[in-house]
Structure formats: C-alpha cells, structure tokens
Amino acid sequence: MDYALITGASSGIGLELAAIMAEKGHNLILVARREEVLQALKVKLENQFKVTVEVVAMDLSKSEQAQALYEYCTNHHLIVNCLINNAGFGDYGKFDSGKLDTYQNMLQLNIMVLTELTALFLAGMKQRKFGQILNVGSIAAFQPGPNLAVYAASKAYVMQFTEALSFELRGTGVSATLLSPGVTETGFVSRANMSEAANAKKGLMTANSVAMAGYRAMMSGKLNTIPGWKNQILAFGSKIMPSRELLLQIAGRILRDTTELHKKIENAT
Numbered sequence: 001m002d003y004a005l006i007t008g009a010s011s012g013i014g015l016e017l018a019a020i021m022a023e024k025g026h027n028l029i030l031v032a033r034r035e036e037v038l039q040a041l042k043v044k045l046e047n048q049f050k051v052t053v054e055v056v057a058m059d060l061s062k063s064e065q066a067q068a069l070y071e072y073c074t075n076h077h078l079i080v081n082c083l084i085n086n087a088g089f090g091d092y093g094k095f096d097s098g099k100l101d102t103y104q105n106m107l108q109l110n111i112m113v114l115t116e117l118t119a120l121f122l123a124g125m126k127q128r129k130f131g132q133i134l135n136v137g138s139i140a141a142f143q144p145g146p147n148l149a150v151y152a153a154s155k156a157y158v159m160q161f162t163e164a165l166s167f168e169l170r171g172t173g174v175s176a177t178l179l180s181p182g183v184t185e186t187g188f189v190s191r192a193n194m195s196e197a198a199n200a201k202k203g204l205m206t207a208n209s210v211a212m213a214g215y216r217a218m219m220s221g222k223l224n225t226i227p228g229w230k231n232q233i234l235a236f237g238s239k240i241m242p243s244r245e246l247l248l249q250i251a252g253r254i255l256r257d258t259t260e261l262h263k264k265i266e267n268a269t
C-alpha cells in the first residue's frame, strides 16, 4: 500500500495537509513528537475517510531520526510515494540573545532532516518513476531576516535546494514543490516568540488555506507556490529591490525588535 508521509502533522499546516489528503483518499504516515495528538488524529481521519493512517512519534531534531523513520517505513512495507517535509520552527530575537542549542535543533529540523528524508525516500520514488515531494519553506527565504537570522537562512536553503532538485528531477516522474507561506495562524508564531513582533497578528492566513495551496501545487507538479496575494507582493518586491542594503533596511523594519517597546508599555501600565 502506498502512503503520503507528513512531518509536523500534529498541528498547523501539517495537520491541515493531513486532513486534506485523507479526504482525497491518501493513506498517511503522520510524524511529530506529540503521540497522543497524532493518535487522536489517526482515529478521526480513519473514521471519517476510507484511509489507513500510521503514526510515528519522534523528535526529528535528534540526530539519525530520519534514518530511523525510513527504516520504520521499510520494515513495515510502507511505500512512500509522497513526502511532505513540513516540520520546522523559528526563534524570534537578536541572534546573540538566542541559544546555541535552539539554533542547532532548528538547523537539524529545518535543513538536515528535510535533506535526509528527501535523499532516503527519493531513491524508491525514482525507481517507481512516480512521486511527489513538498517542502515547506517560507517567504522569510526571500530576504535576510534580522531578528529571525537563522530561521530565514534555513528557509533560503529549503528554497534553493527544492528549486534545484525540481530541475534535476524533470522527466523522472517525480516532482519537487516549494510551498512558501507568509505568517499563518498556527502554533508557529508563539513557538517562535513572534506574537509580540510588529505585524505578526495582522492579516494572518489560515493553516487550511495554506495547506490547500500546497496540496494543489504538489499534485499538479508545480515548482513554486506562495499562498496569498500579500505574500506574493512581498516576494515579488524582494526580487525587484534595487539594492541588498535597501532590502535589508525594509526587512529590518518589518521584523524590528519590539522587546524594548513592549517593556516600556508593560512598565507604564
């Protein structure tokens, strides 16, 4: 039986992708750390739709977990024809105020695991001459991200890697698609400590609409999708900016550190 494997399926965009794909009849392998959430989702989706859902609870930021996940699928004869590398997180604040182990986990999850899972599952897809890979990037990839320096750089990797891979895969029956969301209503914003950041609460897209855009793009073998016209304008703007310095100034203003401002407001109230 063939499956779609979704990392980070316990909440946000990954959870919505799981629901959309189950509705369309795909069997699923759901991966995240919170096992009870995944088990509840499995019960719900299997009851609602005619699909089989497997749950693998693991912390992907620990080394060698991609290999362990691949071996689990192989040992259980789960054929993965669709790989969705969605799990990821950010951490808002100045680079030198963040923790090194947070950055290490972020790079492991956002970059290493995504690359390893792609390498491991791609071989079978190419052999079968069929498969889809969806990598979840971010519009943060289109410019440097002051106060989100490591996260934005990690998503720039996801963008460049996916675009190059999709070119290499032409004519093989396997496609690679990049989904680049803007700020979306999920647990991401609070985990990244961004709730206080300028504009973080304005005009958020829903996780469902972002997931639907990603699903459609992936199924049609499209290379890139940026959900939402505001995000498309931001991405286009960064491409036509006359200088990197100007781009940096604008990005710095949008992502400005509001910590001091909020401290003042707290002290005054």
Ligand SMILES: NC(=O)c1ccc[n+]([C@@H]2O[C@H](COP(=O)([O-])OP(=O)(O)OC[C@H]3O[C@@H](n4cnc5c(N)ncnc54)[C@H](OP(=O)(O)O)[C@@H]3O)[C@@H](O)[C@H]2O)c1
Residues within 6 Å of the ligand: 007, 008, 009, 010, 011, 012, 013, 014, 031, 032, 033, 034, 035, 058, 059, 060, 061, 062, 086, 087, 088, 089, 090, 109, 136, 137, 138, 139, 180, 181, 182, 183, 184, 185, 186, 187, 188, 189, 191, 207
């Ligand atoms: N929301 C936004 O504003 C936004 C914007 C642009 C791009 N994105 C990208 O969209 C993707 C999904 O994020 P989201 O917004 O849906 O955030 P979310 O609601 O926080 O979901 C993140 C998912 O990743 C899983 N995860 C986190 N750390 C993990 C780990 N160490 N091992 C295994 N699973 C882990 C979480 O599950 P557990 O906690 O159960 O492990 C959860 O299922 C990320 O790649 C993010 O960078 C989000």
